[in-house]
Amino acid sequence: MAAGKGRSPKAWTWIAWPLGALPLAWVLWQGLTGASGPDPVAALVNALGWWALVLLLVCLTMRPAARLLNVPALVIWRRTFGLWMFIYASLHFLAWATLILGWDPGRLATELSKRPYIIVGAAAWLALWPLALTSTRKARRRMGQRWVKLHRLIFLALPLALVHQFWVQKSGFGESLAFLAVALVLVAYRLRGRFLPGK
Ligand code: HEM
DSSP, rough: OOOSTTGGGGGGGGGGGHHHHHHHHHHHHHHHHTTTOOHHHHHHHHHHHHHHHHHHHHHHHHHHHHHHTTOOOHHHHHHHHHHHHHHHHHHHHIIIIIIIIITTTHHHHHHHHHHHHHHHHHHHHHHHHHHHHHHHHHOOOOOOHHHHGGGGGGGHHEEEEEEEEHOOSSOOOOHHHHHHHHHHHHHHHHHHHHSSTTT
């Protein structure tokens, strides 16, 4: 079933914008009302990083979901969720640099060069920049096949973000394993065409 009788899937694009904003509103609400726990700053940094990773996986889910559920609009949502993922990752970095390090150049330099989990997180974030900067339809049209190749950077950002998430876990790895399992299924689906002829 196509999304919406008689309406182009493009008509549904806008829904992804408020949907992507909902977690941010929730995270900010929790912080402002004191519901995020005894360390609201750490909770904010963690929540923004968590949503960035979830949205990264959501982006990779859009194409298989569009195909399996026959809802083409989901592919169009991928771009918006991709931009939201970049926004969450950037807010995650900004919250950390501002609220935890106070933009202290010495501390920033130390963290970004000496802490492996920060280096991996920063590498994941850097890999997202070219994707965000070329996310417009104009860039896609102008770049053609190069755009497709460049956007494979998502498969570099994904393992880096997974390692980063795994590294910061302090109490058990259940969530890391769940993220890994979802990522493996999505990558396997993506690669299936290479191993199964006709897919
Ligand atoms: C310069 C870039 C980044 C920096 C400096 C950074 C820093 C941090 C810090 C300080 C934490 C909290 C660690 C703790 O609780 O001890 C964290 C957690 C996390 N970060 Fe990042 N990060 C960066 C990029 C990213 C990116 C690009 C993603 C995902 C796309 C990401 C996803 C996560 C996740 C999932 C967590 C754990 C959240 C949780 O367990 O609730 N981070 N990061």
